[in-house]
Amino acid sequence: MSHSSQSLGHVPIADHSFSADRSTLALARDISVELYDTSGPKYSLLTSLTGHDKTVTAVDIAPNSGRIVTCSQDRNALVWEPAADGTYKPTLVLLRINRAATYARWSPDEKKFAVGSGARAIAVCYFEEENDWWVSRHIKKPLRSTVLSVAWHPNSVLLAAGSTDSHARVFSAYVKDIDARPSPTVWGERVPFQTLCGDFVSPAGGWVHDAAFSPSGNAVAFVAHDSSLTIVYPSAPEQPPAAIITVSTTLLPFVSMLWLSESEIVAAGHDCHPVVFSGSEQRGWAIDHAVDDPQQAKKNVGKENSALNMFRQMDLKGTPTSATEDSSLATIHQNTITKLREYASSGGRVSKISSTGVDGKVVIFSV
């Protein structure tokens, strides 16, 4: 288990995205998006994309086209088109929202992206050839509050959204002129735009920070502010789900989550280290192990440093009992982890994940 960590200043990182070949890293921090070259041992700043005038809340690099979408609390989203000379040309997207944009993600086919917002709406954006700009359609009902996250189904039509009204919902984001007619899924057979295909809450409620479809798209999971992870297995369209499994943990709430495979999920948040859950519809779900476990780290530190510390303490304070004044956490991240992303996978399972946090660190974990 090796983890590599990069400390990139002290400004909190809201979101990050690696390019498909992992050679470039985009960080959303403060009002700009920073692009880093990741080839060397220490990440070096390539350029800063400045176009927003309030905090940038999300950044996503489309793996194939290399386009970057960013959104911000200034109520705008920008699509940055890469040019041959390494510069980026921004295009404003007509979001038509009157509150902050909170989250943006490309659909897997990269023809659309979804932007969550504080205006109780999800803007599904697509490129209109005849007008030569990005336009949006809104999913509004029955959202009652800010949308904190959006995640796409592998078929690029369905969308999972987590919201501060403590609901996680599955919508259709089918845009007639853009998408081919989708084949039926467990979520629905005919799904015109804005169809609500599922609506779930966790038992103790709380903001839903993140939601995601499983790799097959046949299950959806979400993390809420009641320190829980909930996994929903639908049965058939318009039917109650086959199983809703909630794991209430003893940890602080999770902010971000990621499916490693159909039977494994990793989640991280206010406890500053990732936790791996495993299970299935039949077996139920439970915590499997913690990555970068602070309990374990504490033990190791205690063993390694005991002799050294004893002499140092005797030297400094004239007493062998070490009153450890180290205020740092035993985990790699020193503050809340804001986002987890897939970094590498092998044999159909995600083997490495990248994380960013409020502490300005980028860490790549082996899981």
Added chain:
Amino acid sequence: MANVNFRRINIDILEPENNIAPEDLIPPSIANLPPVSVSEIQSFGQSIRSALSRGDHAGALSAALANPPYTSTEEVKSIHLTTILEILSTVKSTDISKIVEKLSSDERDTLFKYLYKGMSVPESHGISGVLLAWHEKVTEVSGQGSIVRYLSDRRVV
């Protein structure tokens, strides 16, 4: 217009669909829970007390925490709170850990609600030490997760 405090204007009232009624905030899991009457909760309290007098503290606590009267009136809720505080204060401090470990994780979350509720009412000032002892033991078992769940849960006791 100049003397209108614009920060205090409720702009959401101008857009009807932005208004959230209190009933929109009731979690679906308790939306159909029938309210409990005062006499029902009193007789339930009696059965708990008879279990207590038999010395079955764990059973009494777990029965009292199984079905909290979430949708009932404040009067019913306070009667049930008194019952639970009675159980908590009759348990010997050395037995607390054992009983906490026997509870399910949902029951521990519910117990947390009653601990905080107990600390917030003046009647419990005499037993706040007991409540703190319980708080410590429950946190040892169910961690900070239970505290966060108490904060996020709209099923209020």
